[in-house]
Amino acid sequence: MVNLDEGAGLETTLSGHLNFLHERLSVIAPDVERIACALYDADEDLLKTFINSTRSGHVIRGYQYRLSESESLSYLAEANETRVIEDIPAALNTETAHSRYVLDEGYLSSFTVPMRYRGAFLGMIFFDSRTYGTFTPDLQRELTLYAQLITAGVASEFVAIRSIIGTIHVARDLTELRDIETGAHLERMARYARLIARGLVEPLDLTDEFVEAVFLFAPLHDIGKIGIPDRILLKPSRLDMDEWEIMRTHTTKGRAMVDTIARDLGMGALNREDVMGNIVELHHEALNGSGYPYGLEGEQIPLEARIVSVADIFDALTSARPYKPNWAIERAFDELDRLVAAGRIDGRIVSALAAQEGEVAEVMERHAEAAAWSA
Ligand SMILES: [Fe+2]
Ligand SMILES: [Fe+2]
Known part of the structure; x- marks a missing residue:
């Protein structure tokens, strides 16, 4: 059962798109239990939970942390590189609430993809699994495509809003x-x-x-x-x-x-x-x-x-x-x-x-x- 944040009208929301992609993905990769997308606020250097599709277990919401506090995520953002963790319990030793959440929920392997749009870093997409070594090179290639679709959805949303705010500034100035x-x-x-x-x-x-x-x-x-x-x-x-x-x-x-x-x-x-x-x-x-x-x-x-x-x-x-x-x-x-x-x-x-x-x-x-x- 897919764990949804919202009730009706889902297909028109970003969460709805994400859940739809997750369903499609589960045909080829049933072990991917969670897809979560965190947004980056450059002004305050914060990475914040945004939308997620979580098949079972607790959903993390209203959570944020400074990107600079995670050396590995900062590196991924800067270098625009993906990251595979094949054995999360062995790899994660930090004391952040997010690491605790990932361990508590029993996630054992993960794949992380930065979201970039026109050169700007928008945030991170996390794919999590409750089995070790889920993210084979083949699956990584597949998921990179999914990540691009998710990024496009998020980016178009924000471009629309920026146009509105831009339009309003012009009106104000006029x-x-x-x-x-x-x-x-x-x-x-x-x-x-x-x-x-x-x-x-x-x-x-x-x-x-x-x-x-x-x-x-x-x-x-x-x-x-x-x-x-x-x-x-x-x-x-x-x-x-x-x-x-x-x-x-x-x-x-x-x-x-x-x-x-x-x-x-x-x-x-x-x-x-x-x-x-x-x-x-x-x-x-x-x-x-x-x-x-x-x-x-x-x-x-x-x-x-x-x-x-x-x-x-x-x-x-x-x-x-x-x-x-x-x-x-x-x-x-x-x-x-x-x-x-x-x-x-x-x-x-x-x-x-x-x-x-x-x-x-x-x-x-x-x-x-x-x-x-x-x-
Ligand atoms: Fe007013
Ligand atoms: Fe005011």
Whole structure:
């Protein structure tokens, strides 16, 4: 029985493609028990679990480690070479959680293939078996082909998303949008959103694909402000009621924009749950129904929108704005707690962020300077 991360609609997801390939592969190589694909985040030197097809046993999710901490994987990435381990218990002696996982699950041999696209290292594909010496030279040749198919699927997904982000930058530049939403704000809030999503993987049974989608689409949350006239967007004094009404339409305007872009660019699996549209349209909704544009309540607000809302507020609190200095982390969390008590934001989401205070401080430090969001 193939162990799937998700229910219906699988054939349209990357996980679904991977499971399909795995089924095909099992005809010629029944001993290949697991195919896992980990993505590389060059900015933070992290290799992160992404999609997998695991026939039996426990599935590893929400896990990451620094590529530089693994000498052998760093070498494979750099040299673009594959690696066969014929006897895992004899070869693996490191203390990483991943090695422990591989040993605990009883995997005895493996084949590792780096994913490269247009010269860039995208991540790693791992093939694992519960018998020794499964990966003969013949099978390696076969699996290298499978690895190319998987790489093509992953790459096309990311190329589509990069085109979207690129298109949006062009649009931003054309409208000469000058806003407090700096590139550094977008970098930070996207990372806070990812920390939150990752912290919720276990309790809410989320997939790694969802975590990545939240991270990729979070910076688009205010894209609809492109459609707000400068006299309102840049007004130094308080907005009047009519102006507020117009300002609030950045949610629905943004939704229309990303829908058009997604249609034109043929968005793939990473947006299948409409994570992008939900973030853009619903990031100002509040749990108690006091938000906009629809006054949705509680779980009516999709998780991705609730996450981005907290990440956005947290970054606004901890950043200097024309009307306030930057608040210390503790003070910002006090304010988030107050918003939880007031019924506006989700306490589990705030807790997930608060539980990772060290990582939060790291993001803050790393992205303190205004560095433009780059796709
Ligand atoms: Fe907004
Ligand atoms: Fe924002």
